Amino acid sequence: MFSVTVRDHMMIAHSFRGEVFGPAQRLHGATYVVDATFRRADLDDDNLVVDIGRAAEQLHEVVGALSYRNLDEEPDFAGTNTSTEALAKVVADRLAHRVHAGDLGEGARGLSGLSVTLHESHIAWASYERSL
Amino acid sequence: MFSVTVRDHMMIAHSFRGEVFGPAQRLHGATYVVDATFRRADLDDDNLVVDIGRAAEQLHEVVGALSYRNLDEEPDFAGTNTSTEALAKVVADRLAHRVHAGDLGEGARGLSGLSVTLHESHIAWASYERSL
Amino acid sequence: MFSVTVRDHMMIAHSFRGEVFGPAQRLHGATYVVDATFRRADLDDDNLVVDIGRAAEQLHEVVGALSYRNLDEEPDFAGTNTSTEALAKVVADRLAHRVHAGDLGEGARGLSGLSVTLHESHIAWASYERSL
Amino acid sequence: MFSVTVRDHMMIAHSFRGEVFGPAQRLHGATYVVDATFRRADLDDDNLVVDIGRAAEQLHEVVGALSYRNLDEEPDFAGTNTSTEALAKVVADRLAHRVHAGDLGEGARGLSGLSVTLHESHIAWASYERSL
Amino acid sequence: MFSVTVRDHMMIAHSFRGEVFGPAQRLHGATYVVDATFRRADLDDDNLVVDIGRAAEQLHEVVGALSYRNLDEEPDFAGTNTSTEALAKVVADRLAHRVHAGDLGEGARGLSGLSVTLHESHIAWASYERSL
Amino acid sequence: MFSVTVRDHMMIAHSFRGEVFGPAQRLHGATYVVDATFRRADLDDDNLVVDIGRAAEQLHEVVGALSYRNLDEEPDFAGTNTSTEALAKVVADRLAHRVHAGDLGEGARGLSGLSVTLHESHIAWASYERSL
Numbered sequence: 001m002f003s004v005t006v007r008d009h010m011m012i013a014h015s016f017r018g019e020v021f022g023p024a025q026r027l028h029g030a031t032y033v034v035d036a037t038f039r040r041a042d043l044d045d046d047n048l049v050v051d052i053g054r055a056a057e058q059l060h061e062v063v064g065a066l067s068y069r070n071l072d073e074e075p076d077f078a079g080t081n082t083s084t085e086a087l088a089k090v091v092a093d094r095l096a097h098r099v100h101a102g103d104l105g106e107g108a109r110g111l112s113g114l115s116v117t118l119h120e121s122h123i124a125w126a127s128y129e130r131s132l
Numbered sequence: 133m134f135s136v137t138v139r140d141h142m143m144i145a146h147s148f149r150g151e152v153f154g155p156a157q158r159l160h161g162a163t164y165v166v167d168a169t170f171r172r173a174d175l176d177d178d179n180l181v182v183d184i185g186r187a188a189e190q191l192h193e194v195v196g197a198l199s200y201r202n203l204d205e206e207p208d209f210a211g212t213n214t215s216t217e218a219l220a221k222v223v224a225d226r227l228a229h230r231v232h233a234g235d236l237g238e239g240a241r242g243l244s245g246l247s248v249t250l251h252e253s254h255i256a257w258a259s260y261e262r263s264l
Numbered sequence: 265m266f267s268v269t270v271r272d273h274m275m276i277a278h279s280f281r282g283e284v285f286g287p288a289q290r291l292h293g294a295t296y297v298v299d300a301t302f303r304r305a306d307l308d309d310d311n312l313v314v315d316i317g318r319a320a321e322q323l324h325e326v327v328g329a330l331s332y333r334n335l336d337e338e339p340d341f342a343g344t345n346t347s348t349e350a351l352a353k354v355v356a357d358r359l360a361h362r363v364h365a366g367d368l369g370e371g372a373r374g375l376s377g378l379s380v381t382l383h384e385s386h387i388a389w390a391s392y393e394r395s396l
Numbered sequence: 397m398f399s400v401t402v403r404d405h406m407m408i409a410h411s412f413r414g415e416v417f418g419p420a421q422r423l424h425g426a427t428y429v430v431d432a433t434f435r436r437a438d439l440d441d442d443n444l445v446v447d448i449g450r451a452a453e454q455l456h457e458v459v460g461a462l463s464y465r466n467l468d469e470e471p472d473f474a475g476t477n478t479s480t481e482a483l484a485k486v487v488a489d490r491l492a493h494r495v496h497a498g499d500l501g502e503g504a505r506g507l508s509g510l511s512v513t514l515h516e517s518h519i520a521w522a523s524y525e526r527s528l
Numbered sequence: 529m530f531s532v533t534v535r536d537h538m539m540i541a542h543s544f545r546g547e548v549f550g551p552a553q554r555l556h557g558a559t560y561v562v563d564a565t566f567r568r569a570d571l572d573d574d575n576l577v578v579d580i581g582r583a584a585e586q587l588h589e590v591v592g593a594l595s596y597r598n599l600d601e602e603p604d605f606a607g608t609n610t611s612t613e614a615l616a617k618v619v620a621d622r623l624a625h626r627v628h629a630g631d632l633g634e635g636a637r638g639l640s641g642l643s644v645t646l647h648e649s650h651i652a653w654a655s656y657e658r659s660l
Numbered sequence: 661m662f663s664v665t666v667r668d669h670m671m672i673a674h675s676f677r678g679e680v681f682g683p684a685q686r687l688h689g690a691t692y693v694v695d696a697t698f699r700r701a702d703l704d705d706d707n708l709v710v711d712i713g714r715a716a717e718q719l720h721e722v723v724g725a726l727s728y729r730n731l732d733e734e735p736d737f738a739g740t741n742t743s744t745e746a747l748a749k750v751v752a753d754r755l756a757h758r759v760h761a762g763d764l765g766e767g768a769r770g771l772s773g774l775s776v777t778l779h780e781s782h783i784a785w786a787s788y789e790r791s792l
Contacts, residue, residue, distance in 0.1 A: 001524070001525045001526075002481045002484070002485070002522070002523065002524050003481075003522065003523045003524075003525075004480070004481055004520070004521075004522045004523075005520065005521050005522070005523075006519060006520050007386065007518070007519040007520070008519070009385045009386060009387070011288075011292050011293060011294050011384070011385070012292055012293050013277035013278075013291050013292050013293035013334070014277075014293070016178075018178045020178050020180070020183050020185075020237070020239075021178075022185060023331070023332040024275075024332050026332050026333060026334070027277050027333075027334040028275050028276055028277050028293060028331070028332040028333060028334065029275060029276055029277035029278070029292060029293010029294055029295075030275050030293055030294070030295045031293075031294045031295040031296075031384055031385050032295075033385060033386050043479075043481060043482060046412075046414045046416050046417075046477055046479070047476060047477035047478075047479045047481070047482045048416070048477075048479050048481065049481050049522065051416050052480075052520055053416075053418060056519070056520070067287070067292070068287040068288050068290050068292040069290060069291075069292060070277070070290070070291040070292065080179060081178055081179035081180075082179075083175075083178070083179045083180050084136070084184075085134045085135075085136055085175060085179070085180065085181050086175060086179045088134070089134070105416075107416075120275070120295055121273045121275070121295050121297060122139070122271065122273060122297050122782060122783075123138060123139040123140070123188070123273070123782075124136070124137065124138050124139070124184060124188070125136075125137050126134070126135065126136045126137070126181065127134065127135045127136075127137075128133070128134050128135075129133045129134075129135075130133075139782065141781045141782060141783070143684075143688050143689060143690050143780070143781070144688055144689055145673035145674075145687050145688050145689035145730070146673075146689070148442075150442045152442050152444070152447050152449075152501075152503075153442075154449060155727070155728040156671075156728050158728050158729060158730070159673050159729075159730040160671050160672055160673050160689060160727070160728040160729060160730065161671060161672055161673035161674070161688060161689010161690055161691075162671050162689055162690070162691045163689075163690045163691040163692075163780055163781050164691075165781060165782050199683070199688070200683040200684050200686050200688040201686060201687075201688060202673070202686070202687040202688065212443060213442055213443035213444075214443075215439075215442070215443045215444050216400070217398045217399075217400055217439060217443070217444065217445050218439060218443045220398070221398070252671070252691055253669045253671070253691050253693060254403070254650060254651075254667065254669060254693050255402060255403040255404070255452070255650075255669070256400070256401065256402050256403070256448060256452070257400075257401050258398070258399060258400045258401070258445065259398065259399045259400075259401075260397070260398050260399075261397045261398075261399075262397075265788070265789045265790075266745045266748070266749070266786070266787065266788050266789075267745075267786065267787045267788075267789075268744070268745055268784070268785075268786045268787075269784065269785050269786070269787075270783060270784050271782070271783040271784070272783070280574075282574045284574050284576070284579050284581075284633075284635075285574075286581065307743075307745060307746060310676075310678045310680050310681075310741055310743070311740060311741035311742075311743045311745070311746045312680070312741075312743050312745065313745050313786065315680050316784060317680075317682065320783070320784070344575060345574055345575035345576075346575075347571075347574070347575045347576050348532070348580075349530045349531075349532055349571060349575070349576065349577050350571060350575045352530070353530070369680070371680075386518060386519075386535070387518075387534060387535040387536070387584070388532070388533065388534050388535070388580055388584070389532075389533050390530070390531065390532045390533070390577065391530065391531045391532075391533075392529070392530050393529045393530075393531075394529075403650065405649045405650060405651070407552075407556050407557060407558050407648070407649070408556055408557050409541035409542075409555050409556050409557035409598070410541075410557070419595065419596040420539075420596050422596050422597060422598070423541050423597075423598040424539050424540055424541050424557060424595070424596040424597060424598065425539060425540055425541035425542070425556060425557010425558055425559075426539050426557055426558070426559045427557075427558045427559040427560075427648055427649050428559075429649060429650050463551070463556070464551040464552050464554050464556040465554060465555075465556060466541070466554070466555040466556065516539070516559055517537045517539070517559050517561060518535065518537060518561050519537070544706075546706045548706050548708070548711050548713075548765075548767075549706075550713060608707060609706055609707035609708075610707075611703075611706070611707045611708050612664070612712075613662045613663075613664055613703060613707070613708065613709050614703060614707045616662070617662070650667070651666060651667040651668070651716070652664070652665065652666050652667070652712055652716070653664075653665050654662070654663060654664045654665070654709065655662065655663045655664075655665075656661070656662050656663075657661045657662075657663075658661075
């Protein structure tokens with residue numbers, strides 16, 4: 001099994017609802033360093049998992065659509081806690097949609113899976129892994 | 133599949149028995165930077181894998197019980213080599229016990245697996261992965 | 265010249281005023297990984313720059329007073345851009361105040377300087393350095 | 397499941413053929429920071445996944461055979477794109493060969509799998525995972 | 529004293545002349561992770577050391593002009609060893625030229641110094657520091 | 661001003677004397693990731709700060725003489741606290757001695773300064789800087 005990972009980041013504001021979150025119920029924010037990993041069993045004709053330039057470009061668009069925003073005011077997240085693990089799924093699902101739409105190139109249709117890790121600090125991170 | 137990871141560390145002394153260990157048969161020590169990863173298929177009602185505050189707190193207690201000690205003199209490790217991989221299992225098993233005891237909250241009972249990585253230097257680390 | 269550095273972090277929301285900031289004029293947020301470095305020419309009687317436990321504890325209190333907050337609503341920052349470099353100075357000056365107040369121990373009075381680095385992502389960070 | 401990872405690096409020149417590579421079709425180069433991970437279900441009699449000294453030594457020989465070379469002129473790679481993912485497989489397969497040849501010690505015959513990650517920069521890396 | 533650092537990277541081929549270089553006399557290559565640090569005593573009217581967006585953009589142009597190239601064939605480096613430390617000076621001097629030309633904005637004219645660090649691997653890096 | 665840094669590590673046991681050390685008064689240990697930085701104003705005839713191969717080799721010998729040892733039993737450290745900052749000075753002074761003895765090559769005699777950083781964990785490190 002092969003994989004390729006590209007890294008980008010996003011800076012957002014948000015707050016959480018629920019006692020479990022303690023002081024994080026207040027409006028605060030985070031830098032998420034975002035790693036997107038693409039997997040497949042065999043390489044394509046160019047000896048690649050995916051065109052890394054296009055993968056980086058698509059990841060940049062996905063995180064760009066979330067960056068410099070207060071997620072509490074984004075309709076997509078109304079009524080949900082935008083926890084690190086939940087946002088990892090959002091980024092992964094949006095990338096998966098782009099893979100299926102052909103935005104990462106025809107070769108990317110051979111991808112079998114995808115995982116996304118969001119690092120919220122030097123001591124905490126969360127991941128979501130899915131098939132394609 | 134979702135996961136959340138928290139990082140802590142511990143500083144211990146120990147020695148190894150067996151020719152394979154070369155100079156590490158002498159009493160020496162290590163800083164282990166410890167990553168504990170918790171996994172589950174679905175998020176809980178708060179949109180979490182686990183209450184990250186409690187996860188960090190429980191990991192801190194587990195590494196605290198090993199920290200600033202000479203493992204050669206700990207009854208728990210009598211007659212065993214406290215290799216990095218063996219200690220990864222010790223930390224993972226102790227965390228698993230706490231999950232089952234409810235110390236990470238009721239929500240944590242939905243966890244399906246756990247892995248622990250101990251980084252012994254910038255060029256070597258070891259992991260142990262188990263189900264819950 | 266000796267130095268000791270301790271690392272902690274804080275997660276905040278804020279926005280910037282001024283065209284130069286582009287999309288960062290919107291309310292967003294950041295995780296700052298914070299490194300505080302203490303300097304002196306000679307070690308104290310315990311062979312230390314500073315009691316690292318107290319240094320970590322004081323840094324934790326300083327970043328704790330900023331954490332999980334919207335800096336736009338903090339009176340201390342009214343009318344100012346809380347840029348990474350400006351916040352590095354805030355953290356450094358608050359630590360310096362604590363050094364002078366004896367909060368890092370009597371030995372810490374021998375410190376000659378202090379610098380603080382705030383990492384806002386894996387590709388950008390800012391520092392402020394001052395004497396004590 | 398246990399694993400142990402050792403890190404080394406190699407510095408090579410190469411070029412790629414195919415429009416997808418853009419400017420990387422020109423002769424250029426890379427530092428690959430190489431992580432080799434060895435896996436097995438149970439520890440050996442010394443409480444080890446593998447003799448970490450021998451693992452590091454064998455990895456060093458494998459990357460040494462590729463280091464300080466122009467891969468475009470290496471017969472082994474004639475007519476192939478030496479992408480990061482393809483090189484991860486080369487390193488993994490060469491290590492697997494050494495495991496089977498007994499170069500990592502008799503204990504290493506108990507290994508069940510191997511993965512290799514090549515970091516080409518702070519924002520991109522690739523992996524190949526295989527059984528043993 | 530304040531500073532701001534931005535990180536980028538470049539991938540190049542080159543070779544060295546001189547017995548001291550051993551196997552690095554052969555054509556090989558490197559990824560350089562490049563950190564550019566800008567310094568000044570006081571912040572500008574926006575509370576900034578430099579517009580970080582423009583700093584990142586200018587650094588990207590400077591490293592872009594060196595990327596995906598065989599430095600042995602670049603006229604600028606004819607007859608010189610493009611060691612990591614020498615390249616750090618090249619990047620720093622080119623950035624300094626851009627600061628003086630106003631490419632980082634009028635505010636950047638208040639900068640007093642600049643340093644550039646090139647990381648050639650996880651175990652070696654080199655820097656060059658200069659005034660502005 | 662130019663600099664070159666090489667990284668290595670050492671794993672030691674030790675204990676501290678003095679109430680300020682709390683639980684670290686017990687025998688424990690540490691991995692120190694060691695960065696040695698060599699400085700000079702101008703490059704040598706090969707365009708180098710120092711022969712990086714020899715620098716790495718000399719650093720490896722210096723940390724090797726401390727590795728896999730209980731520092732409490734080393735005559736060199738009798739009656740002293742082997743704090744991270746104190747050990748940074750030990751490593752720096754031993755490297756300086758080797759520079760003066762010609763062990764890093766004749767070119768290294770042009771070095772003007774040296775600093776050594778010991779990372780004891782992901783959240784704490786200490787440095788010592790000296791002239792040559």
